[in-house]
Amino acid sequence: MRANAPTVLVVDDNPSVRDSVMRTLAHDYRVLACANGVEAVEMLRCHEVHVVVADLKMPMMDGMKLLSAARAFRPAVQFVIISAYGTVAKAVEAMKLGACDFLVKPFRREVLCAAVAKAMDWWHREVAKREGRGAGEDACGIVGRSPALGEVLRVVRRVAPTSATVLVEGESGTGKELIADALHRWSHRANAPLVKVSCAALPETLLEAELFGHERGAFTGALYQKKGRFELAHGGTLFLDEVAQLSPAMQVKLLRVLQSGQFERVGGTVTLQVDVRVVAATNTDLDVLLAAGRFREDLYYRLNVVRIKLPPLRERPEDIPLLVDHFIALYRARNDRAIEGISGAALKLLQAYAWPGNVRELEHAIERAVVLAEGPILQVEDLPPSIAGGAQPAPEVRVPLGTTMREIEHEVIERTLARTGGDKTAAAALLGIGRRTLYRRLGPRVPE
Template sequence: MENTICSAPTEKESFEIMSSNTQEKEAIIHILIVDDRENMRNLLSQTFLEMGFKVSVASTGEEAIDKITRHLFHIVITDLSMPGKSGMDVLRYVKSVSPETEVIIITAYGTIEIAVEAMRLGAHDFITKPFQLAVLQNKISKLAKQIQIKNTNRAQTWIHPSVQHLVGESAQTRQLRQIIARVAPTKSSVLITGPSGVGKELVARALHEASPRRDEPFIALNCASLAPTLLESELFGHEKGAFTGATSRREGRFERAHKGTLFLDEVGEIDPSVQVKLLRVLQDGEFERVGGTETIKVDVRIVAATNRDLRQAIVQGTFREDFYYRLNVFSIYVPPLKERPDDIPALVEHFLNKFSMELRKEVYEVDDEVLDLFLRYPWPGNIRELENIMERAIVLATGPQVTINEMPFELQNYIEKNLQVESENKDLQQGKEDLSLEQHTERLERELILKALEKFHWNKTRAAELLGIKRTTLQYRIKRLGLE
C-alpha cells in the first residue's frame, strides 16, 4: 500500500464514467487507473475526466486484470505496491494481451532496478511519488496525442485486448486484424467461417469492441445446443402461457442485444423453420415473441459463425439461400493454426503469462524443445488445444520452466513417430544422393527388369524380348540383382 499525494471526493464502487464534454466515441482515449487508495483513484479519475478522457478504475491488481480482459484501454496507470497482484503483474498481463496499450507505473518506493525492470517489460513511464499533478497531466496529454496520431482510425488498430486468437504476427493474423478494422465500423451482418477452436467468437467480440456499439451489449448464443422450439424461444423470447412451463413473460436474446451485437455461433445448425424468422429480423428489424402478437422492433447487428460449408448446406436443402446472403454481407475466414505457425511463439507466451497469473505459479518460460515440438505439431484442435496444453503444463510444472515432461503423452508420441519417419526419409534421400554411377545404374536396371517381369507375370522369355536381351542374360541379371 502506498502514500497518496492528496484526497478527493468519495468514489462510487466499481464506477465506469465518461465526461459529458468528451469527443466522439471513436476518438475517446480510455484510461484505467489502478490503485488501492480510494483518494488517489478519485483524484486521478476526476482529473482525467475533466481532460476529456473516458476513465475506469480498479482497486486491486486482480480487478484490473479482469477489466483488461473484458474492455479496451489505451492507457493503464497503475500503482506499484498493492495487496495481491502488484503493478508489475498488471504490466506483464497488459503487455501479454494488448501490447499496444501504454502502461505508466506510479510508486513511492521507486529504485533504479525496479524502474529498469519496468521499462524492460514495456512500461511507457515510471513515476515516483510525490509528483506534481500538472506533470502527470502533461505526460498523459502528450501520450494521448501520440496514440491518436498513430491510430487515426481507432477501429483499424485497437482490437479487444482479450482476443487471444489475434495474438501473433503471421501474415494471416495481420490480415485478419485489417479486415476486422474495415468491417467493424459498419452495421452490416458478418459471417465468420473456419474450423473449430480457431477463436471465431473472439473475432466476433473484436468486431463488437471496435465498433460504435462497443458500449452496448454483446450477447452470444450457441445455436447447436438447442432444439428448434427452444432456440426460437431463446432468440425471440416468449409470453406467459406460450407453452408448458412458460409461467411468465421472458425477453429473448434479440431484446437483450438491442443497440448491440448478437453473436450466433454454429449458425449452420439452425433449423430452416427458425431461419425464416431470423431472416425477417435481418430484413425488417422486427419480430414477435413466441405466443405473442406485439411486434417488437430492435436495432441489433448480427455476427454469425460456422465451421460448416453453408453453400453445400444450401444444395442439400438444410440452409436457406436467402438467409445465407443476408448473413454473408461480409465474410471473414479464420485459418487453422497449422497454416500460421509464426503465431505459435506469441500465443505460447500469451498463455504462459495468463495461466501463470491465474494459477499463481512462478513459471516464466518455455523450453526450446517444447517450442520446437509445438512448431512441428499440426494442432487439429487449433488454438483451443494449445491453450489447454499450456494450462495443463503450468499446472504440472515444478520449476520456472515448462519442459517436455509436462507435455501430454499423445503429443510426444505423435512427434516421435513423425521424427522417425522424417529421419528415415532423410536417410533415404541422403542415400540416393550418395549413390555412385554404378549404383544408380544398378538401381535403374533393377526397376526396369521388375517392371518387365511384372508386366508378363514373370514370364522370363517375354520379359527378355521386351528388354531386348537374351533369356539367359535376363536369368543371370535376375540372380545377380537378387530378384529371385
C-alpha cells in the first residue's frame, strides 16, 4: 500500500474471510477492518472511507443496515456487499439501497478487485456530482461523454492507482496533459508533486540539467546547486511531454532512471535514488520511430507499459456541444461578458469542421467568439473565418517526378506555414511533428 491510497473498510465477522479480503486489497488501498456493523459505524465516523466491503449477515447490525446508517453521514461512500447466502432477491435489495456490487462467497480475487475498482469509480462520480461540476465535466477538467472518451477515462481510472508507467499518445491539442493530471490526481501520489517538463522546449545540454539537476560549477553559469525535475517529483509524478523529441543520448539516461530510479546530477558523483511515477506523452507514432531506428527499443518498452491513445476531436463530434458550453462559461466569466449560448447554425458549423488543432483550437475559437460577439448568442459571424467560411478542402501539393525528398519536405512545410498564417506551432501540429523538428527541417535546402 502506498501513501495517500484510497481507504477501504472491510466488515466481516468471519476472521478468515476478513483477513483474506484485507490481504487482497492491501497492495492498492489503505485497508481498515472490523467485525460488525456497530464497530464499522464508529470507524466511518473517525476515518475518511471511500469504499466499504461488508458482509450481508453479521451480528448486531447486518450489511444492509450498515449501508443505510453510513449514508446518513458519509453520503459518497460506496458499498460492496458480500455473502455466502446470495440470492437474486438479496442482490436486488442491496442495489436498491445503493450498493455498488453484490458478490457471492467464495469469489475470486480478481472479481473482488474489479468490484472495489468499480466502487471507487462510483465514489469519484458521486463526489463530482456533489461538487456541482458541469455536465460531462470530469474531476480534472476533462469534458465529454462520447464512447471514445469514456473508454479512455475507464483505462485512466484503472491504471491511476498503480505505479505503472503510462504512454499517452494523441495529436496536438487532444488533452494529453489533462490525462496526466487525471492519472496523478486519482493515484496514491495525489498529495505529492506533479512535475511537468517538455522534452522539446530545451536543447539537450539544458534538458539534462533540467531533468537531473546540476552541482555548483558543473558548467559556465552554474553558480549554485540545483535540483532536477526527477528530484522535485520524488514521491509523485513526472510528466514528460513530447518524449519522441529526446536525443539518443538522453534516451539512454532516461532509460537508466526508469530501470533503477537512480541518477547523478550534472557535474556530480553522488548517486541519487527517487521514487517517481513517469507519464510520457507524444504526438508522434513511436512505432514508426522505433522501426526507423530513431527511438531505443528498450526505452520504448519501458515507457509503453500502459498505452493510452487519445481520439482526435473530429472522431468525437458528439462532445463538441459540451465543450462549447464549457468554454463559453469559462471565457464568459474570465472576460465579464454576458454570453448566454450559441446559435444552432454556429454549432452545426463547429460540428462539421475537421479541427486539425483539436480541443485547443476549439477553445481558442470560442474564446475569440466570446470576446468579439455583439449579442448574447454566439453567431456564425463570430467564429473565426476559417470555420465560418465552411470546411475547406485541404490544398494539394503537386511535385514533378525527380523532385528530391528534401525538396518535397521543404515545400510541404512552406505550404503548411502559409495555410496557418506563419504560426509554426499550428503548422507543426498539422504535420504531426514537434516544433523543434519543424525548425530543424526549415533549414536551407541542400542539393542532393
